[in-house]
Amino acid sequence: MSQTREQSTEAMDPARVAALARLASLADPDLDDLTRALQMRVALNQIDGAALVVDIDGTVLDANDTIGSLGINRDDLRGRPLWAPSLWHIADADAVLAPLVESCLDGRTGSRTIDIGEIEPRPLRVGITPIFGANRTGSERTVSLLLAELHPLTDRHETDAIIAATAQKLAAAEDIFRAVAEYTSDLVCLHDPDGTFTYVSPSVKRLLDLDAGSIVGTHPVDLAHTSTRNALVQALQDASRRGSEPTRFRHRLRHRNGSYRWFETSITPIRTADSELQQLQSSSRDITEQRETEQSLIKKAFHDELTGLPNKALLIDRMTQAFATSQRTQQPIGVLFIDLDGFKKINDTLGLQTGDTALSKVAERLTAIVRPGDTLARIGGDEFVMLCAGTDGPRGATAVARRIIDAFERPFVLDGREVDLGASIGIATAIGENDPTTVLDNADTAMYEAKHEGRGRFAIHNEADQSLALERLGTEEALRRAVENNELRLHYQPELDLTSNRIVGFEALVRWQRPDGQLIPPGDFIPLAEESGLIVDIGKWVIREACRQAAKWRVYRTPDQEPVRIWVNLSARQLGDPDLINYVQAAVDDAGITTDEICLEITESALMDDAESATEQLDELRRLGISLGIDDFGTGWSQFSYLQRLPLDVLKIDRSFVSGLGTERSAATIVAAIIDLAHALGLIVIAEGVETRQQLEVLAELDCDQALGFYFSRPQSPEAFDEVLTPLT
Numbered sequence: 001m002s003q004t005r006e007q008s009t010e011a012m013d014p015a016r017v018a019a020l021a022r023l024a025s026l027a028d029p030d031l032d033d034l035t036r037a038l039q040m041r042v043a044l045n046q047i048d049g050a051a052l053v054v055d056i057d058g059t060v061l062d063a064n065d066t067i068g069s070l071g072i073n074r075d076d077l078r079g080r081p082l083w084a085p086s087l088w089h090i091a092d093a094d095a096v097l098a099p100l101v102e103s104c105l106d107g108r109t110g111s112r113t114i115d116i117g118e119i120e121p122r123p124l125r126v127g128i129t130p131i132f133g134a135n136r137t138g139s140e141r142t143v144s145l146l147l148a149e150l151h152p153l154t155d156r157h158e159t160d161a162i163i164a165a166t167a168q169k170l171a172a173a174e175d176i177f178r179a180v181a182e183y184t185s186d187l188v189c190l191h192d193p194d195g196t197f198t199y200v201s202p203s204v205k206r207l208l209d210l211d212a213g214s215i216v217g218t219h220p221v222d223l224a225h226t227s228t229r230n231a232l233v234q235a236l237q238d239a240s241r242r243g244s245e246p247t248r249f250r251h252r253l254r255h256r257n258g259s260y261r262w263f264e265t266s267i268t269p270i271r272t273a274d275s276e277l278q279q280l281q282s283s284s285r286d287i288t289e290q291r292e293t294e295q296s297l298i299k300k301a302f303h304d305e306l307t308g309l310p311n312k313a314l315l316i317d318r319m320t321q322a323f324a325t326s327q328r329t330q331q332p333i334g335v336l337f338i339d340l341d342g343f344k345k346i347n348d349t350l351g352l353q354t355g356d357t358a359l360s361k362v363a364e365r366l367t368a369i370v371r372p373g374d375t376l377a378r379i380g381g382d383e384f385v386m387l388c389a390g391t392d393g394p395r396g397a398t399a400v401a402r403r404i405i406d407a408f409e410r411p412f413v414l415d416g417r418e419v420d421l422g423a424s425i426g427i428a429t430a431i432g433e434n435d436p437t438t439v440l441d442n443a444d445t446a447m448y449e450a451k452h453e454g455r456g457r458f459a460i461h462n463e464a465d466q467s468l469a470l471e472r473l474g475t476e477e478a479l480r481r482a483v484e485n486n487e488l489r490l491h492y493q494p495e496l497d498l499t500s501n502r503i504v505g506f507e508a509l510v511r512w513q514r515p516d517g518q519l520i521p522p523g524d525f526i527p528l529a530e531e532s533g534l535i536v537d538i539g540k541w542v543i544r545e546a547c548r549q550a551a552k553w554r555v556y557r558t559p560d561q562e563p564v565r566i567w568v569n570l571s572a573r574q575l576g577d578p579d580l581i582n583y584v585q586a587a588v589d590d591a592g593i594t595t596d597e598i599c600l601e602i603t604e605s606a607l608m609d610d611a612e613s614a615t616e617q618l619d620e621l622r623r624l625g626i627s628l629g630i631d632d633f634g635t636g637w638s639q640f641s642y643l644q645r646l647p648l649d650v651l652k653i654d655r656s657f658v659s660g661l662g663t664e665r666s667a668a669t670i671v672a673a674i675i676d677l678a679h680a681l682g683l684i685v686i687a688e689g690v691e692t693r694q695q696l697e698v699l700a701e702l703d704c705d706q707a708l709g710f711y712f713s714r715p716q717s718p719e720a721f722d723e724v725l726t727p728l729t
Helices: 014-027 033-045 065-070 093-103 156-181 204-208 226-241 288-302 312-329 343-350 352-367 393-407 436-453 463-484 526-532 535-555 580-591 604-609 611-624 665-680 693-701
Strands: 005-007 050-054 060-063 111-116 124-132 143-152 187-191 197-200 247-254 260-271 277-286 333-341 375-380 383-388 412-414 417-419 422-430 458-460 488-497 503-513 565-570 598-603 627-633 650-653 684-687
Touching: 014 033, 014 124, 014 143, 014 693, 033 050, 033 060, 050 065, 065 143, 093 111, 093 124, 187 204, 226 247, 226 260, 226 277, 260 288, 288 312, 312 333, 312 375, 312 383, 312 436, 333 393, 333 436, 343 352, 352 375, 352 383, 352 393, 352 412, 383 393, 393 422, 393 458, 422 436, 436 458, 463 526, 463 535, 488 535, 503 535, 526 535, 535 565, 535 580, 535 598, 565 627, 580 598, 580 611, 598 611, 598 650, 604 627, 611 627, 650 665, 665 684, 665 693
Parallel strands: 422 458, 503 565, 565 598, 598 627, 627 650, 650 684
Antiparallel strands: 005 111, 050 060, 050 143, 111 124, 124 143, 187 197, 187 277, 247 260, 260 277, 333 383, 333 422, 375 383, 412 417, 488 503
């Protein structure tokens, strides 16, 4: 018998990865015996070769169909020790296999293998892989099951000869590879399994003006542009996991002169005869000119040639996206149709060229008004459209219209002379899914109504919208009094740990209780509070109240004596408040709690306003000991790179992705990618909006840490949870 060997499981085929994940999910205590048995059989039959599931004490639980090809009856295995002599036909099987099983219980990952050559008529290689129960942040990793795999061995001398011949072929193939690489115009490289360059073709001198020798021993990320660095790292990881299929992607590499060139790269894994990853081979083609051509064509197709603004085609696309977001958030969008007053006179008296200059200057002045995330488009002639997302309906849209009209009060300088131009503006608002063309037509109609009233005016599409704008003004005043008169309430929604099924935290959600007893949900007044600036005072109250509630809940603990934490959402305006750190610390001190009992979260969209300033504020909060989370992940920037720069502890997956779990294949793929990325960055993952058992089961299979949603509980008053929380004894 040969010595026990340890083998990494990093480069496994997808079917085996899926089987291991399914086996890990069997640790769920909620599974009934029938479901567990069926899941075990499905997992075993995903594995290529004879395989058995073994309990941690060595008892065989089940085996796959392939076990029969080794002359072993599956029914004779169940309930017996893996080392039963009658199975192996050798007397000392327990002395060999029992230590192998025990070695898999030490908490390390990877397979342990041993060759048993004395078995007749067919020697076997036995590999045992530990299966860890669902890995939750904050809980210890423990082995729940073992996977034993049996592979026939050839005669030892024959095996050694095959290995020697394979090594010789690999060496010859590498010589041929290097010879070809010397003459190719593409950048051809060899890499260690971790991606480090071991060979770089001479073409790197022509492509990047770098010496091949200076690159060997470095990693490709050292040359990669920050915008494509994550794509490069992901491609290297994907390539090392695949069997032999190449991984293709596009990225940017730094030239010696400091510029960056675009490359299309293919990475292929090179494996030994026993499928062990030996190295990676990459081939990169410079596509900088091709990409510039592509970008130029795209720009021409979707942008106005004179002003560089989006054209009508791109505007319609942006409107479609905005309506989809509005459907989810129930926040209205505003569309402002802008027509210039007096433009025809410029064309007639000063000429078309001066008219083009006027349009360019108008575009510049309007661009200065556009907020981040909004769209300004020129759709033809002297007509412009401004798309304002999350604009608080007619009230917010009219505020933008006033700024536009004010901007046109200053004359335009054309060919050395001052020329007056005005703007007539039509406003249409919408919530949820709408037809962009219809909304544009509504705004266009309103614009003509404004023109009939005279130059420099705006009109809202219909009287109902105008009434709504006045109603919102009254609501703002009532909300201002609500803060002063203590009409706000906090409701709480529990967050459950998916390993222990215990409450580990709460999300604090503000409600407005009017004097008549009516309870107003946040979606009906938070956008107004953001627009008016009242959100800062409301946010201070929420933090103080949440800290006081955390003090009341100090008598409750999770089994590992961790406090029940309360999560509070920070708005973009709060992040921009220079007094934020002071009043958070004061709220904690006044309540008599520690900073690890209150946690703050911020949405991606809030970070977009001023990412640099927000990061500084978050760093200060982190230094206080406050846990920080990113909320509604995937709905804002939709970029992963900033996660590395922010001092985060938790990532919350937006409910729009969770809702598709169990029914949409793409949803599970996206959620799995988010979870893997977050765990790689050391972040706890919390799924929002869990409403069904099926969604919960998929999240558990994908190794999500915590979850909240209507499946567990709707937001309720704090008193409602006193009966379900366990006091610390």
